[in-house]
Structure formats: structure tokens, C-alpha cells
Amino acid sequence: MLADCHPKLLHALIQKYSISSAVQGSGGGGAGNSLVETTTRGPHFDAAASKNVTALLGKTAYLNCRVKNLANRTVSWVRHRDVHLLTVGRYTYTSDQRFRAIHQSHSEDWTLQIKYPQHRDSGVYECQVSSTPHLSHFIHLTVIEPxxxxxxxxxxxxxxxxxxxxxxxxxxxxxxxxxxxxxxxxxxxxxxxxxxxxxxxxxxxxxxxxxxxxxxxxxxxxxxxxxxxxxxxxxxxxxxxxxxxxxxxxxxxxxxxxxxxxxxxxxxxxxxxxxx
Missing domain, CATH: 2.60.40.10 (Immunoglobulins)
Structure with a gap:
């Protein structure tokens, strides 16, 4: 019966069957387990690319948050000092024009830009992912004056x-x-x-x-x-x-x-x- 199928349809069916067999037959380990982890793991932070920041007084600061496997979820920045929502996705939600959301298409980096940082801007900033429950990564900004x-x-x-x-x-x-x-x-x-x-x-x-x-x-x-x-x-x-x-x-x-x-x-x- 498979021989009567169109060649393209036959190729697709074989590929689908092979992948399904590999996943189901992997049991508790091996390469199949890696495949399941890769395809089912939800959004998570790359801590190595989302570090604390020390900035010079008055010199633009960049707080970076790298999120993997984001899918259709949204990344927001919140200032902990006053629980103020600063950005949502690419949009800035504060009247303080020193703050700006930066994100390039197809990039995993979601950056909060702070122009002319002052000592009062020092503190904890939360990078938040709109999953259920939501995920948070905290970055500490220290503004110093040499x-x-x-x-x-x-x-x-x-x-x-x-x-x-x-x-x-x-x-x-x-x-x-x-x-x-x-x-x-x-x-x-x-x-x-x-x-x-x-x-x-x-x-x-x-x-x-x-x-x-x-x-x-x-x-x-x-x-x-x-x-x-x-x-x-x-x-x-x-x-x-x-x-x-x-x-x-x-x-x-x-x-x-x-x-x-x-x-x-x-x-x-x-x-x-x-x-x-």
C-alpha cells in the first residue's frame, strides 16, 4: 500500500514514523531523551549573558536579559525600588525618557537601556517572562562615580x-x-x-x-x-x-x-x- 503513495507523501510518512519511533523507543536515556528535553523545555534564562551591571554616573547603562525558548511569551522589565513597570516587549511603559526597551528581531536578548544613570538608579531590576507561573531573573545595577x-x-x-x-x-x-x-x-x-x-x-x-x-x-x-x-x-x-x-x-x-x-x-x- 505504501508503494501506491505519491513519492513526497511517502517520504514525509517515513520521516514522521522514524522520529516518533526514536522518541518512544528511547526509554529513560540516550539521544531520544535529549530530543525530548530540547523540544519540550519552556522558556529559561541564560544567566551567563544576564549579569549584574556596574555603570559610570551619567554614562548610558545597558541591562541585558537573554531568554531562550521564549516562543510567544513576553519579556518585561520591572524596577524593584517602587515596583514600577518599565517595559513590556519592545514598548516602554514609563514617562522617564531615560529608559528604553531594546530588542532585535530573532534575538534572544531583551535589553533595558538607561541614559544618564544617577546614584538613585542603583538597585534591583527584574526581567520577567509572562509564563504560568511567570519567570523572573534579577539584575543588580550599581551606579558609581570614579x-x-x-x-x-x-x-x-x-x-x-x-x-x-x-x-x-x-x-x-x-x-x-x-x-x-x-x-x-x-x-x-x-x-x-x-x-x-x-x-x-x-x-x-x-x-x-x-x-x-x-x-x-x-x-x-x-x-x-x-x-x-x-x-x-x-x-x-x-x-x-x-x-x-x-x-x-x-x-x-x-x-x-x-x-x-x-x-x-x-x-x-x-x-x-x-x-x-
Missing amino acids: DTEIVGGPELFIDRGSTINLTCVVRHSPEPPAYIFWNHNDAIISYSSSRGGVSVATERGETSRSVLLIQKARPSDSGNYQCNPSNARPANVTVHVLNGEHPEAMQHGGNQRMGPSLGVLAFIAYVLLAYS
Whole structure:
């Protein structure tokens, strides 16, 4: 009887019978079990592609949620702080225009975009699938502001003829700054100027450092120095190049020496009085 069938119909029947036999005859294991799992497992999250996010203050943040086997279900984003529905599918359901739903056709990624994130945006966001019962994956957003410091500031006192050693440290940045510029009295420092003896060394990493060296300090080197990282606020220090004066803080050849503390001075005075 099968021989009387149309060739295309016969081929389809054979394929259908073969697949059904493989599934039914697989029992509790083997390749057939993998086939059943693949075809019957419902929507689930890819945790490796849906991680917590650390974002820079004011720089666009992207929270990604990857859902496999979504079928005809919908993905939504909810902010836990106020249980506010932000997006449903590709549509944004909030009047805050900083939030936007992003999804490309045939993609498993459902992304929540947050423009100009502020500290108050830090917290838990829920990626929710409209299954029964609904599925949830939680992503924590941390909005940070990198911290910039010039070691030894805000004022440094330098002996004339010694080396000015300024170290700028950038902390709490999710990525190293692309560049760190140095300014002197609002003008960018040129390392190839006729002044000579000016160099800089920069090390980028979890904590980035930039060291500015100015040899044979002269009075014209006094003034305001500013460290400008590309992804953080600048830091300032005022440098005084002196001729023999000895203020409370003095840097010699790049090392800072602090004057004696009040406690030490009081102890010296007590000893002198006791033995006078």
C-alpha cells in the first residue's frame, strides 16, 4: 500500500514514523531523551549573558536579559525600588525618557537601556517572562562615580631645584580612563616644551595612576596643577616652589615631609620645663 503513495507523501510518512519511533523507543536515556528535553523545555534564562551591571554616573547603562525558548511569551522589565513597570516587549511603559526597551528581531536578548544613570538608579531590576507561573531573573545595577586624587594635596611645598613629583590616582572606575591629561594654570602641560625636564608615566588598571615629574623646580613652576582623567572628575593641587622657607609640609625630591605634630611639640616643651 505504501508503494501506491505519491513519492513526497511517502517520504514525509517515513520521516514522521522514524522520529516518533526514536522518541518512544528511547526509554529513560540516550539521544531520544535529549530530543525530548530540547523540544519540550519552556522558556529559561541564560544567566551567563544576564549579569549584574556596574555603570559610570551619567554614562548610558545597558541591562541585558537573554531568554531562550521564549516562543510567544513576553519579556518585561520591572524596577524593584517602587515596583514600577518599565517595559513590556519592545514598548516602554514609563514617562522617564531615560529608559528604553531594546530588542532585535530573532534575538534572544531583551535589553533595558538607561541614559544618564544617577546614584538613585542603583538597585534591583527584574526581567520577567509572562509564563504560568511567570519567570523572573534579577539584575543588580550599581551606579558609581570614579574618585580622583592627587596624593599629598591640596597644597605641596617644594624646595627650589628639587623634583616636583605629582601622583594622580583614579579609583572605583569600571574601566580604565582612555587618557589622563595634566594642566598647569589651566594650560595643558607639554612634555616636549623648551622648559625640559618634564615627563609623565601612566599605569592603567583597576586603580589607575599617572605620575608627573618636573625636574629642577623653579619659581615659575608654582601654581595650580590639575589631573584630568577621561572618565572622572579632575583633581587639583597647588604647588609652591620656595627658596629656603620651611612650612609645615615640604616635599623634597618627590617625598613629602610633614612638620612635627602638636603632640610632639608639647612633649618636647614638657621635657624642657621638667629639667630646667
